[in-house]
Each structure stands twice: as C-alpha cells, then as structure tokens.
Amino acid sequence: STGGAVATPEDHDVEYLTPVSIGTPEQILNLDIDTGSSDLWVFSSETSRSEVKGQTLYDPSNSSTAQKLEGYTWSISYGDGSSSAGEVYLDTVSIGALTVSSQAVEVAQKVSSEFTSDSNNDGLLGLGFGSLNTVQPNAQKTFFDNAMPALDSPVFTADLKAGIPGRYNFGYIDPNAYTGNITYVSVDDSQGFWDWTSPGYAIGSGSFENTTIKGIADTGTSLLLLPSSVVSAYYGKISGAKYDSTQAGYVLPCSPTPPDFAFGVGDDGAAIVLPGKYINYAPTGSSGTTCFGGIQGDSGIGFAIFGDVALKAAFVVFDGGSKTLGWASK
Numbered sequence: 001s002t003g004g005a006v007a008t009p010e011d012h013d014v015e016y017l018t019p020v021s022i023g024t025p026e027q028i029l030n031l032d033i034d035t036g037s038s039d040l041w042v043f044s045s046e047t048s049r050s051e052v053k054g055q056t057l058y059d060p061s062n063s064s065t066a067q068k069l070e071g072y073t074w075s076i077s078y079g080d081g082s083s084s085a086g087e088v089y090l091d092t093v094s095i096g097a098l099t100v101s102s103q104a105v106e107v108a109q110k111v112s113s114e115f116t117s118d119s120n121n122d123g124l125l126g127l128g129f130g131s132l133n134t135v136q137p138n139a140q141k142t143f144f145d146n147a148m149p150a151l152d153s154p155v156f157t158a159d160l161k162a163g164i165p166g167r168y169n170f171g172y173i174d175p176n177a178y179t180g181n182i183t184y185v186s187v188d189d190s191q192g193f194w195d196w197t198s199p200g201y202a203i204g205s206g207s208f209e210n211t212t213i214k215g216i217a218d219t220g221t222s223l224l225l226l227p228s229s230v231v232s233a234y235y236g237k238i239s240g241a242k243y244d245s246t247q248a249g250y251v252l253p254c255s256p257t258p259p260d261f262a263f264g265v266g267d268d269g270a271a272i273v274l275p276g277k278y279i280n281y282a283p284t285g286s287s288g289t290t291c292f293g294g295i296q297g298d299s300g301i302g303f304a305i306f307g308d309v310a311l312k313a314a315f316v317v318f319d320g321g322s323k324t325l326g327w328a329s330k
C-alpha cells in the first residue's frame with residue numbers, strides 16, 4: 001500500500017499542516033507531521049474548553065471504531081516549552097489512501113497556551129522513532145511503524161516547499177519530486193531521532209568547509225539550528241547582521257538578499273543548497289527592513305536541527321527499513 005497528503009505551510013512556513021482522517025465516519029483534522037517526536041495527539045471533545053480557540057476537535061464518542069485504552073495516559077513537552085497531556089484511544093487513522101486500523105490516538109485533556117493560540121493546528125502526528133512515545137503504562141507505535149509492514153517500500157518522504165503546499169508520501173518515492181540523485185546517509189536512532197551527520201557547509205560561492213555537523217531531520221522545527229561556529233561564519237559575511245538579544249537570535253537586513261547556504265550530504269560531494277532568501281525568515285518589525293534569521297544557533301540542544309528552513313530546500317526520504325535518510329535537490 002501507499003498513501004500521502006498535502007503539507008500546507010502556515011505563515012512564514014513556521015509549520016506545515018496535513019489533513020488526517022480519524023474514526024468512523026471520518027473526522028478530518030489538520031495535523032503537524034513531526035519527525036522530531038513520536039506521539040499522535042489531537043485536540044478533542046475532552047480538551048478543556050478554555051484551552052480551545054478554533055481548533056477542530058476529535059470526538060471518540062462519534063466514532064464507531066474508537067476504543068478507549070482504559071488507564072492509559074500521555075504527557076509531553078517540546079523543545080519550545082509547549083506541552084499537552086490526556087488519555088488514549090485506538091481508532092482508524094488514514095493519510096490519503098493509507099489506512100492504519102488500530103492507531104493510538106492520544107486525546108488532549110489539556111494543552112499549553114502555545115497550542116491554544118495556534119488555531120489552525122489540531123494536533124501532532126509524530127514520525128520519530130517509537131522510543132520517544134510518551135504513553136504510559138505501555139508506549140504506543142507511530143503511524144509509520146504501524147503502516148510499515150503493509151507499505152510497498154518501508155519509507156516516507158517529505159517534500160516541503162517555501163510558501164506553497166508540498167507533500168508527505170508513504171510507501172513510495174516519487175521520481176518526479178526531485179532532481180539528480182538521492183544520497184543516502186546513515187541514521188543514529190539511539191536518541192529516537194532521525195539523527196545524521198553532515199560533513200560540512202559552504203557559504204555563497206565560497207569553498208566547502210569540512211566540519212562534522214551531527215543533527216536531526218526535524219519537520220516540526222521551523223528553523224535550521226547549527227553550531228555557533230557555523231552560524232557566526234555565515235552572518236559574519238553579511239554587513240549589518242548581528243545577534244539581537246531582544247529577539248534572542250541573529251537578525252539581518254532583509255535586502256540585499258543574503259548569501260546561499262549549502263550543507264554537505266554524504267562523502268562524495270553532494271550538497272543541499274538553501275537559497276539566501278530562505279535565511280530571511282520573517283521581518284522583525286513593521287518597517288520590513290530587518291529580518292529574523294532562518295539559521296540560528298543550536299547551543300544548549302546538544303545537536304543541530306535541520307528544520308523546515310533546511311528541509312524545504314530538499315526532497316527527503318526517511319527509510320525505516322534501512323534506517324537511513326535520503327537527501328536530494330529539487
């Protein structure tokens with residue numbers, strides 16, 4: 001089997017939302033597919049009313065296929081400090097033509113203010129490794145883990161785009177979605193992430209800098225978070241760029257367009273090139289002359305994060321069979 005659905009960007013590509021159908025008859029929610037976590041949780045009829053502002057709610061009592069996992073709970077907190085918690089049902093979940101009949105659907109009873117204010121986001125669908133799932137007393141499998149045995153090929157692909165809808169596909173690699181070759185690299189799943197190592201980077205037309213950058217491919221993180229040495233080398237090339245402590249990040253003049261940024265993939269010279277305009281993440285004020293940088297530091301995290309700013313320049317294969325990542329330009 002195969003499946004897939006569109007991934008529609010919210011403002012500034014801060015996140016991408018994908019329609020997912022849950023239950024019988026189907027209830028369609030727009031979820032943030034997140035390779036940086038492994039819980040499928042949704043706003044629901046059980047979410048406290050004061051914490052719901054516009055989200056679509058999954059109501060298990062309206063689904064003939066919902067089964068409550070009595071005594072099961074979940075509680076999660078993310079890198080940005082947001083959190084949610086609740087109870088667990090099993091129900092039918094589909095992404096396009098791909099259906100998992102008995103998927104753990106974690107219903108939120110409470111969500112933090114960041115989720116309440118993100119009115120188009122009805123929940124998350126985690127595609128990290130199973131070790132990250134927070135359900136107690138027994139961890140639950142991700143949608144991909146449940147679907148994998150039936151997939152034509154044990155893969156899903158991320159084809160996120162700048163400012164326009166892209167796609168997540170399951171079970172196949174669309175040859176029309178990328179250019180050139182796909183370069184596969186090994187993944188270290190010991191921390192539950194799609195964790196890989198880039199051999200280095202290049203700035204604009206400059207020479208390639210060999211320096212290992214170990215980091216995760218994370219569709220749920222908006223920016224590209226890199227070691228401070230790389231970040232200061234990049235912004236050091238841009239007059240007027242500086243670290244702005246009030247914004248808690250590097251800012252730069254929105255024009256002229258900043259230099260491209262390339263990160264290496266594999267050991268035979270392949271690279272993904274981010275057009276400089278991706279580094280103008282968003283204007284910081286009303287004037288529109290200063291932009292918040294799409295590349296920021298990873299200090300305090302312990303690894304780099306190849307988030308949406310990086311992923312939207314690539315076609316990425318998440319291979320659950322060989323536990324590798326495939327990177328291609330597009």
Ligand SMILES: CC(C)C[C@H](NC(=O)C[C@H](O)[C@H](CC1CCCCC1)NC(=O)CC[C@H](O)[C@H](Cc1ccccc1)NC(=O)OC(C)(C)C)C(=O)O
Pocket residue numbers: 014015032034035036037038076077078079080081082118124132133218219220221222223
């Ligand atoms: C629970 C663990 C097992 C796994 C857990 N994983 C993560 O925290 C990484 C994961 O990818 C999480 C998943 C996100 C949680 C918050 C909602 C959106 C998804 N990523 C994160 O926690 C990283 C947070 C994102 O980068 C936010 C997301 C966002 C979206 C919309 C509006 C505002 C903010 N962007 C964001 O802050 O963008 C700015 C900087 C431009 C404002 C961890 O490592 O702790």
